[in-house]
Amino acid sequence: MSTETKCNPDLVRERAKCTFDVNELINLFYGSEKATKERRHFEDAVLAVKELKDAIPEEYLSHKERYENGVRKATILRDVYRDYKAKHNRDPPPNQITKAVIKDISPFLLHNGMFVPTIAGQGTPEQQAEWLPKAESMQIIGTYAQTELGHGSFIRGLETIATYDPKTEEFVLNNPTLTSFKWWPGGLGSTVNHCVVVAQLYINGKSHGIHPFIAQIRDLDTHKPLPGVKVGEIGPKMGFQTANNGFLGFDNFRIPRKNMLMKNAQVLKDGTFVKGINEKLTYGTMVMVRVGIVGDCSFYAALAATIAVRYSAVRHQSHIKASEPEAQILDYLTQQHKLFIAVASSHVYRNAYLWMEKMYTNVMKELSQDKQDNLPELHATACCLKAVCSRDAGSLVEECRLACGGHGYMASSNLPLTYGVTIAAVTYEGERTVLLLQTARYLMKAWMAALKGKVLSPSVSYLLNSLKESKKPWQNTPEGIVKGFQHVSFGKVKAAYETIQKYMKQGKDYEDAWNLASVQLVKASEAHSRAILCEVSWEAVCSSSASPNLSRVLQQLAQLYLTYWTLETSGDLLLYSNITKDDLIILRDKYEELLVAIRPNAVGLVDGFDLRDEILNSTLGSYDGRVYERLMEEALKSPLNQETVNSSFHKYLKPMMEKAKL
Ligand SMILES: CCCCC/C=C\C/C=C\C/C=C\C/C=C\C/C=C\C=C\C(=O)SCCNC(=O)CCNC(=O)[C@H](O)C(C)(C)COP(=O)(O)OP(=O)(O)OC[C@H]1O[C@@H](n2cnc3c(N)ncnc32)[C@H](O)[C@@H]1OP(=O)(O)O
Ligand SMILES: Cc1cc2nc3c(=O)[nH]c(=O)nc-3n(C[C@H](O)[C@H](O)[C@H](O)COP(=O)(O)OP(=O)(O)OC[C@H]3O[C@@H](n4cnc5c(N)ncnc54)[C@H](O)[C@@H]3O)c2cc1C
Numbered sequence: 001m002s003t004e005t006k007c008n009p010d011l012v013r014e015r016a017k018c019t020f021d022v023n024e025l026i027n028l029f030y031g032s033e034k035a036t037k038e039r040r041h042f043e044d045a046v047l048a049v050k051e052l053k054d055a056i057p058e059e060y061l062s063h064k065e066r067y068e069n070g071v072r073k074a075t076i077l078r079d080v081y082r083d084y085k086a087k088h089n090r091d092p093p094p095n096q097i098t099k100a101v102i103k104d105i106s107p108f109l110l111h112n113g114m115f116v117p118t119i120a121g122q123g124t125p126e127q128q129a130e131w132l133p134k135a136e137s138m139q140i141i142g143t144y145a146q147t148e149l150g151h152g153s154f155i156r157g158l159e160t161i162a163t164y165d166p167k168t169e170e171f172v173l174n175n176p177t178l179t180s181f182k183w184w185p186g187g188l189g190s191t192v193n194h195c196v197v198v199a200q201l202y203i204n205g206k207s208h209g210i211h212p213f214i215a216q217i218r219d220l221d222t223h224k225p226l227p228g229v230k231v232g233e234i235g236p237k238m239g240f241q242t243a244n245n246g247f248l249g250f251d252n253f254r255i256p257r258k259n260m261l262m263k264n265a266q267v268l269k270d271g272t273f274v275k276g277i278n279e280k281l282t283y284g285t286m287v288m289v290r291v292g293i294v295g296d297c298s299f300y301a302a303l304a305a306t307i308a309v310r311y312s313a314v315r316h317q318s319h320i321k322a323s324e325p326e327a328q329i330l331d332y333l334t335q336q337h338k339l340f341i342a343v344a345s346s347h348v349y350r351n352a353y354l355w356m357e358k359m360y361t362n363v364m365k366e367l368s369q370d371k372q373d374n375l376p377e378l379h380a381t382a383c384c385l386k387a388v389c390s391r392d393a394g395s396l397v398e399e400c401r402l403a404c405g406g407h408g409y410m411a412s413s414n415l416p417l418t419y420g421v422t423i424a425a426v427t428y429e430g431e432r433t434v435l436l437l438q439t440a441r442y443l444m445k446a447w448m449a450a451l452k453g454k455v456l457s458p459s460v461s462y463l464l465n466s467l468k469e470s471k472k473p474w475q476n477t478p479e480g481i482v483k484g485f486q487h488v489s490f491g492k493v494k495a496a497y498e499t500i501q502k503y504m505k506q507g508k509d510y511e512d513a514w515n516l517a518s519v520q521l522v523k524a525s526e527a528h529s530r531a532i533l534c535e536v537s538w539e540a541v542c543s544s545s546a547s548p549n550l551s552r553v554l555q556q557l558a559q560l561y562l563t564y565w566t567l568e569t570s571g572d573l574l575l576y577s578n579i580t581k582d583d584l585i586i587l588r589d590k591y592e593e594l595l596v597a598i599r600p601n602a603v604g605l606v607d608g609f610d611l612r613d614e615i616l617n618s619t620l621g622s623y624d625g626r627v628y629e630r631l632m633e634e635a636l637k638s639p640l641n642q643e644t645v646n647s648s649f650h651k652y653l654k655p656m657m658e659k660a661k662l
Contacts, residue, residue, distance in 0.1 A: 008625030010328060011603060014313050018604030020550040025608030028546055029350065030094075036610070038093040046080050046097045047614055056637055058103050059411045063236055066104075070242030071191060073101050074108045078138055096299055100614035104417060105243035108141070110186035113292075115142030118196045118285045122212050122261035130258075131214060135194075140220070142194035143185040144285065145248055150179025153434040155198065155210060155283075160250070162199040162213055162260070166271040169257045171213060173199060173228075175249035181230075184428075188246025189233025193218040195248070196261070203271045209279055212261040217248065228253035239420025278372055280379070287379055289429050290386035291356045297393035298349035300422040302609040304415060305342035307621030308400035309606045311407070312339060314625040330602060336595040338403040341564050342396040343598075343605050344557040348533055349389050351540035356385060377457040380442030381532065383435035386425075388529040391432055394423035404620055407627075412634040414618040433522055440521035443493050443528060444500070459532060466490035474578040476586055478538050478555075481562040484577040485531040488569065491576030492524035527572065534562050553601050556594055563591040 015022075027033045046052065052073055058066055077098065084092045098106055106112075119131045134140045151157040159180030162171040175181050182188070185195065197215050201208040217229045225231050230249040237245065260267055264276030276282070312330035320327045329335050363378045401408040401415035408415050426432045446460040456464050466487055474480060496517050503513035514521070541558040544551060566573060566587050573579045598605070613622045619630035640646060 006624055006626075008314050008627070010313050011310065011623075011625040014600075014603035015607070017600040018607075019601055020553050020604065021547070022604050022607045024547060024550050025605070026610040028544065028550070029347075029608060030610070035093060039095050040610075042084060042092045042095055043097045043100075043612065043615075045084065046077065046101065047612075049076060049080060051076055052101050054103075056639075057412065057634065058242075060637070060639055063241065066241055067107065067190065067244055070102055070104070070107050070244070074106045077101050077106075078108070082137075096611070096615055099303075100612070100617065102242060103617055105186070105240045105421065107187045107191040107242060107244040109243060110143040110188075111135070111138075111141050111192065113289060114144035114285050115192075115194070115196055117288055118144060118212060118261065119214070121284045121288070122196075122263050122282065124262050127214075127258065127261060127263075140194045140216075141187065141192045142196065142214075143187040143192045143246075144198075145182040145185040145188060145195040146198040147182065147184045148179060149181050149183040149247075150177070152184070153431050158198060158200060158210055160197060160199040161202060162197075162211070163202045164204075164257070164267055164271050165254075166269070168254070169269055170254045171201075171257065171260060173197065173213070173215060173250035173253040173255065175251070180249070182246075182248040183234060184245050185248070186240070186243040186245050188231065188248055189244040190246070191244045193220055193223065197248075197250075201260075201267070201273075203267065203273055208265070208273050208275075209282075211265060211282060213255060214259045214261065215250075215253065215255050226253070239417060239424055277370065278375070280375070281367070283379075286429055287382050288360065290382040290435075291353070291360050293386045293425050293429060294349055294356055294382075294389050295353035296425065297389040297422070298346045298353060300418060301342050301346035301349060301393050301396050302606075303611055303616060304397040304400035304418055304422075305339060305346060306606040306609055306611050307413065307415060307616055307618045308339050308403050308408075309343065309602050310622070310625055311404050311413075311620035311627060313603050314627050315405075330599070333592065333595055335403060336599055336602070338399050340557075340560055340595060340598050340602065342400055343602070344561040344564070345392060345396055346609065347554070347557055348537040348561050349393065351537045352385055352389065352533055355536045355540070356382060374457065376442055376445075377459055380439045381459050383430065384439035384525045384529040385532065386429065387432040387435040387439075388526055388533070390422070390425035394419065394426055397422045407620055407631065410619065410631065410634075412619040412631065414616065414621070436522045436525035437518060439525040439528065440496065440518075443524055444497055444521075447493050447497050460528075462486040462531065463490055463493060472578070474580065474583050476583055476590070478559055478562055481566055482531070482535045482538055484566065484573055484579060485527070485534050487577040488572045488575075489524065489527040489531045492520065492527045492572070496520040496524045530565060530569070534565070537561060553598070553605065556598050557605070560591070560594045560598065563587050563594060567591060 027036050030036050030039060054069070058069065061069060081092055116132070116135050119128060119135060123131065135142060146155060146158070148158055148160065150159060159175070159177055160182065161174045161176065163174070164171055182197070188195065194214060194216050196212045198210050198212055201211045216226065217231055218225055228251045230251070232247055234245050234247055257267060257269065264281045265279070266274040268274065309330065312335055313328055315329045316326040317329055318326060320331060359378055359381065363374050366372070366374060397415065397419045401413070401419060404413060404415060407413055411417065443460065446456050446463055449456060450464045450467050467490070474484065499517040499520055500510070500513045503516050504510060508516065537558050541554050544554060546554055567584070570579075570584050616622060619634050620627055622630065635641065
């Protein structure tokens, strides 16, 4: 109540207009009332720690200071996590409070996000028993060192070498060329003392492919690189400034045999290599993180949308009607077109993430019983959804930033940093095109199976249906639109397949034909992703337990997503489905109606993401809408405003002006 009274009056009015219960939305989005309570409780505990508050905005710190401050806060945050676990006997609930603390990316991201999961997923029970307790309690700090200067996408081409020496029962790690140096791993620069190193295994001169090894690279007391280790930081980037990405090279660096993570493949004492049941299981951590990235995309879209929608409710500029006061910019339909798709997409990604999480958990369970049948589907789906959601989320964040006009360009809006972080996911954990081509391999196989009338996995079974059924008349309903996207994917998969066949008939071998068809293959994967996103999100909304008031708004959002993409890809739909020009005109009108229908609930919808001011970290997006006051308060923190006259006046400006008089 007290917050409401201090609020910008536009936001108060917006909240009064909302037609659904915001708390119900929050609980639905995060799973339950209990989940909301626990998450908020944990966030409160973190924010109560005074030492986690920054004295001045991070942007004013040097690269080095920023990193050091990041490490300082990451260690305090780590204590809060540990204390919570000790008190409650469980991990803290899923939350985004790291964003409020570190602002950019934690130097421990790779420790928690990939080092620990790789030991858990790739280690034998003995290896897990040895490394996990130390890693989970932070007695050791690690990263995932796979990418090299010369190779990131094509990991079979990695050049780091692990040669087995049966005499000493050790592996000898070497980076024989500049291009073989590890390059990018987060935390490697100055933070970690261990890493999972992905290297080519050689035994008796024979290559056995790439495998993960644990290497201690720094002394635990002095933190100095161990002899034979060359390690450092790679320098400033577009974002990820506090992630502490680094480089690493080994020179005859020895690690014991037991340091090869051997859940999948083993090297016995005498140097016998025992192949795993599927060498691609070595790539398991990447699959898990790709699933997680879809969830991250939901968060970043929600964050940007919250900032831009609240700002647009507070900001007034120009007139819709000359006789009326200056309009809230949120009342311009063009603004709604820019912003509501970000709100809708956040829900779509969230539902897609929950759906993928289930698929992931099922496949992991099956793998533990040596069943691999559904691994290709998981890999293909995680690849394309990660690729499409990350690119779309990046574009949505940028659109939100642009929608805030000049103030969106201020660092204090937090939109530039958010864009840098979001867009990085297009590249890390598998570059977008490369991942879409992985999905395309799967789609081509599915297509060939469909042609033979075989049963297909659930996510591609629509290919078979589309092949069997003759195209039905277009229906301007959500279900009809979902079908339409499936027809587009069907059409593109078929066209890409036929293009490969065409080139092969012209005498090209399969690989060249593949390359010549690869633009189409990528588009087929994108269309497949869109079909999944539309189907999964529409089904989630239809089966949700929301009250009628909330359900109506969630259906509007899901329909907005479907209609937006129908209009964006109308050319494809005209080519591959039975949609007509008249249907498109009806949908264009429907889209505009949806924007108008969502408008009164816009602020309620972003309040429903429940991102507190500390997480938003934005002058434009805070709950109370004190936009102009905050912009001025933040500007006054500039070091240049801490003095009336800067020394550069006496050093440079005055002499220049005086010279000019002569
Ligand atoms: C419940 C789960 C969710 C929980 C979430 C929890 C945590 C995560 C949360 C949030 C995430 C956020 C942050 C996490 C932390 C870190 C992110 C920040 C930093 C980033 C780190 C990195 O970037 S690490 C490095 C990542 N690198 C890559 O991704 C490299 C990309 N390249 C590849 O993956 C491969 O080289 C390749 C797939 C492109 C090609 O591989 P290759 O061996 O050459 O394959 P082939 O072409 O010979 O064969 C392909 C066949 O192999 C099958 N296949 C390939 N990969 C897999 C796989 N992973 N699983 C199963 N099968 C695979 C493929 O299908 C082909 O099969 P066919 O031959 O039958 O067609
Ligand atoms: C912020 C950030 C954090 C990272 N953190 C880590 C980390 O912690 N650990 C780690 O090991 N790595 C990390 N990486 C590295 C990351 O995983 C790789 O950069 C990524 O996998 C892409 O590989 P690449 O850089 O080799 O791109 P490249 O493969 O060189 O891509 C360049 C271009 O070539 C194209 N291309 C490449 N291969 C093909 C192909 N087969 N067909 C068609 N086109 C192709 C791509 O589409 C792209 O357009 C990080 C990267 C970033 C940006």
